[in-house]
Amino acid sequence: MSKAKEFSERRMHLNEIVMRYAGLNTKRFFNLDTQIYKTGALPEKTKEMLGLVASLVLRCDDCISYHLINCHQQGVSDAELEELLSVGLIVGGSITIPHLRRALELWDELQTDAPKTE
Amino acid sequence: MSKAKEFSERRMHLNEIVMRYAGLNTKRFFNLDTQIYKTGALPEKTKEMLGLVASLVLRCDDCISYHLINCHQQGVSDAELEELLSVGLIVGGSITIPHLRRALELWDELQTDAPKTE
Amino acid sequence: MSKAKEFSERRMHLNEIVMRYAGLNTKRFFNLDTQIYKTGALPEKTKEMLGLVASLVLRCDDCISYHLINCHQQGVSDAELEELLSVGLIVGGSITIPHLRRALELWDELQTDAPKTE
Amino acid sequence: MSKAKEFSERRMHLNEIVMRYAGLNTKRFFNLDTQIYKTGALPEKTKEMLGLVASLVLRCDDCISYHLINCHQQGVSDAELEELLSVGLIVGGSITIPHLRRALELWDELQTDAPKTE
Amino acid sequence: MSKAKEFSERRMHLNEIVMRYAGLNTKRFFNLDTQIYKTGALPEKTKEMLGLVASLVLRCDDCISYHLINCHQQGVSDAELEELLSVGLIVGGSITIPHLRRALELWDELQTDAPKTE
Amino acid sequence: MSKAKEFSERRMHLNEIVMRYAGLNTKRFFNLDTQIYKTGALPEKTKEMLGLVASLVLRCDDCISYHLINCHQQGVSDAELEELLSVGLIVGGSITIPHLRRALELWDELQTDAPKTE
Numbered sequence: 001m002s003k004a005k006e007f008s009e010r011r012m013h014l015n016e017i018v019m020r021y022a023g024l025n026t027k028r029f030f031n032l033d034t035q036i037y038k039t040g041a042l043p044e045k046t047k048e049m050l051g052l053v054a055s056l057v058l059r060c061d062d063c064i065s066y067h068l069i070n071c072h073q074q075g076v077s078d079a080e081l082e083e084l085l086s087v088g089l090i091v092g093g094s095i096t097i098p099h100l101r102r103a104l105e106l107w108d109e110l111q112t113d114a115p116k117t118e
Numbered sequence: 119m120s121k122a123k124e125f126s127e128r129r130m131h132l133n134e135i136v137m138r139y140a141g142l143n144t145k146r147f148f149n150l151d152t153q154i155y156k157t158g159a160l161p162e163k164t165k166e167m168l169g170l171v172a173s174l175v176l177r178c179d180d181c182i183s184y185h186l187i188n189c190h191q192q193g194v195s196d197a198e199l200e201e202l203l204s205v206g207l208i209v210g211g212s213i214t215i216p217h218l219r220r221a222l223e224l225w226d227e228l229q230t231d232a233p234k235t236e
Numbered sequence: 237m238s239k240a241k242e243f244s245e246r247r248m249h250l251n252e253i254v255m256r257y258a259g260l261n262t263k264r265f266f267n268l269d270t271q272i273y274k275t276g277a278l279p280e281k282t283k284e285m286l287g288l289v290a291s292l293v294l295r296c297d298d299c300i301s302y303h304l305i306n307c308h309q310q311g312v313s314d315a316e317l318e319e320l321l322s323v324g325l326i327v328g329g330s331i332t333i334p335h336l337r338r339a340l341e342l343w344d345e346l347q348t349d350a351p352k353t354e
Numbered sequence: 355m356s357k358a359k360e361f362s363e364r365r366m367h368l369n370e371i372v373m374r375y376a377g378l379n380t381k382r383f384f385n386l387d388t389q390i391y392k393t394g395a396l397p398e399k400t401k402e403m404l405g406l407v408a409s410l411v412l413r414c415d416d417c418i419s420y421h422l423i424n425c426h427q428q429g430v431s432d433a434e435l436e437e438l439l440s441v442g443l444i445v446g447g448s449i450t451i452p453h454l455r456r457a458l459e460l461w462d463e464l465q466t467d468a469p470k471t472e
Numbered sequence: 473m474s475k476a477k478e479f480s481e482r483r484m485h486l487n488e489i490v491m492r493y494a495g496l497n498t499k500r501f502f503n504l505d506t507q508i509y510k511t512g513a514l515p516e517k518t519k520e521m522l523g524l525v526a527s528l529v530l531r532c533d534d535c536i537s538y539h540l541i542n543c544h545q546q547g548v549s550d551a552e553l554e555e556l557l558s559v560g561l562i563v564g565g566s567i568t569i570p571h572l573r574r575a576l577e578l579w580d581e582l583q584t585d586a587p588k589t590e
Numbered sequence: 591m592s593k594a595k596e597f598s599e600r601r602m603h604l605n606e607i608v609m610r611y612a613g614l615n616t617k618r619f620f621n622l623d624t625q626i627y628k629t630g631a632l633p634e635k636t637k638e639m640l641g642l643v644a645s646l647v648l649r650c651d652d653c654i655s656y657h658l659i660n661c662h663q664q665g666v667s668d669a670e671l672e673e674l675l676s677v678g679l680i681v682g683g684s685i686t687i688p689h690l691r692r693a694l695e696l697w698d699e700l701q702t703d704a705p706k707t708e
Binding site: 247250251253254256257258259261262265266269290291294296297298299 | 413432433435436437439440443444448449451452454455456458459461462
């Protein structure tokens with residue numbers, strides 16, 4: 001199974017556990033977290049790029065994987081990805097490099113399996 | 119072996135290595151780290167909840183697992199847990215969600231194996 | 237004017253600016269941020285203590301001031317405050333000390349002006 | 355003097371001190387920090403928005419002010435700003451709110467003095 | 473009054489408030505925080521440099537000022553300071569730059585008032 | 591295979607992927623990241639210790655492993671390591687302990703396989 005598929009299935013499985021315990025406020029937070037990335041004044045593609053950079057500088061692998069997969073689906077190109085990651089790298093410093101490495105490993109798999117851009 | 123047991127055994131094994139290298143100051147820090155959670159003006163249960171929220175917003179899985187197991191032993195209920203996690207979620211943001219997911223996966227196992235509360 | 241009053245007035249003034257620009261999702265976030273601290277399975281007092289510890293380890297002076305004032309209103313005692321701050325101190329380390337200092341300076345003023353507890 | 359002008363003048367003054375002490379590597383870092391935001395596959399406007407969200411979730415007022423002024427110059431609209439800040443808010447949590455407040459105070463001043471967008 | 477003197481006097485004043493509220497565990501933490509920087513296998517000078525880099529990457533102005541003053545007293549040279557700050561800069565990224573600026577402003581004052589090194 | 595070898599090989603493999611996607615600015619950042627640790631006014635050994643403490647307080651396992659292996663090669667002794675880790679522990683707090691544990695597990699392996707110091 002691909003890394004992306006494995007990640008998405010595990011995420012879905014854990015979300016089911018979360019929803020079993022979640023109260024109204026937690027459910028509202030999760031709902032808001034979905035709404036905020038929808039196209040408005042800014043297109044979803046830009047918002048996913050913003051989410052990816054935020055996740056990189058905060059150094060959360062799961063959040064990076066999630067937004068990276070969405071960026072791929074939104075048609076972000078290799079060159080765009082490289083530039084947005086470099087903004088995260090300069091802001092967040094070398095401490096982000098291990099996350100950058102794993103991000104590009106996943107991106108490389110996504111592009112190999114289903115290239116959307118060049 | 120349960121996740122909680124596996125976690126606790128690995129933690130104990132690594133603590134033995136730490137103690138082989140630890141000087142007086144490191145030992146004092148570890149000792150202080152134990153004392154601070156003991157019942158005083160605030161009961162141990164509240165302190166473990168404080169430790170859990172602090173660990174969630176700082177996004178450390180091992181620290182979360184440790185305080186979650188202690189919260190379970192202190193009789194924190196599902197509803198109390200959900201509410202304390204929601205404080206961590208609103209303060210720390212969606213970047214804490216992957217940790218929240220793994221926390222509830224462990225909690226679900228703890229409640230299934232040895233339900234203390236409803 | 238007291239530090240607490242000055243803080244609260246400035247906060248209210250800035251919130252008015254925020255609300256002038258806020259869209260629906262931002263307003264929902266602010267509303268959720270209010271709901272989550274209301275008494276449920278855990279009393280408001282405990283939730284304010286959780287919010288204070290989270291703010292201390294994340295080292296945000298404004299968030300600390302806000303929850304500290306609320307803790308004072310909820311009747312948290314000096315001894316309870318000291319113990320909850322010590323949890324934040326051990327978890328977050330000496331990097332939290334400057335915030336701890338300013339927190340106790342504000343607390344000292346609150347207790348001098350309107351002592352609620354001993 | 356406007357907040358934006360005061361910020362920029364103080365920043366320039368301190369940069370002069372930095373450059374007096376800076377060695378080759380520090381100078382290279384500062385130079386790289388300038389290059390990375392230049393238009394490439396992504397336009398400068400998008401990169402400044404990425405820099406602003408990264409600064410918000412890492413909670414650095416000076417970095418926020420810097421990218422906010424640049425976003426204003428790049429023609430980011432009120433609605434675009436509000437949406438990008440809401441991504442930072444959901445990712446970074448309520449701990450970012452004090453920074454969000456000060457960001458919108460500065461933005462409000464920028465829009466009042468020299469409105470670029472509606 | 474010099475920035476360094478002002479900082480040290482305010483710090484001392486706030487420490488008095490802290491000590492009025494501090495329980496045994498908080499006092500032990502503060503004591504440990506003093507012991508750890510004393511010369512052992514590593515000289516105090518190296519430990520102060522370690523404390524300074526840790527404070528820079530965690531972006532705490534007060535902690536930076538404190539260790540910077542100590543580094544000055546330990547005879548750290550301009551060149552040594554510049555190199556240790558550059559390690560913090562590359563690890564922590566451009567988000568540390570505002571702190572780096574203020575650190576060098578204070579250092580410049582310290583060197584002007586009482587140059588210890590060249 | 592030893593943990594250190596496994597870590598280094600995986601790191602090299604991922605760096606190859608990074609370099610396939612890296613633009614000029616990312617390459618410059620990686621190059622700068624190498625230059626900054628070279629002996630100048632401060633010896634490489636001190637710089638690696640600074641990098642290790644920075645990595646510990648920022649809680650990045652991969653960065654810790656990398657600088658730990660370099661510290662071992664630079665002849666850092668057990669006692670020096672213990673003292674530098676204790677600076678990171680007091681600054682960064684108990685949240686660093688899980689990383690400290692894994693650091694000493696790797697160090698123990700390095701010292702067992704190829705003891706450089708006593």
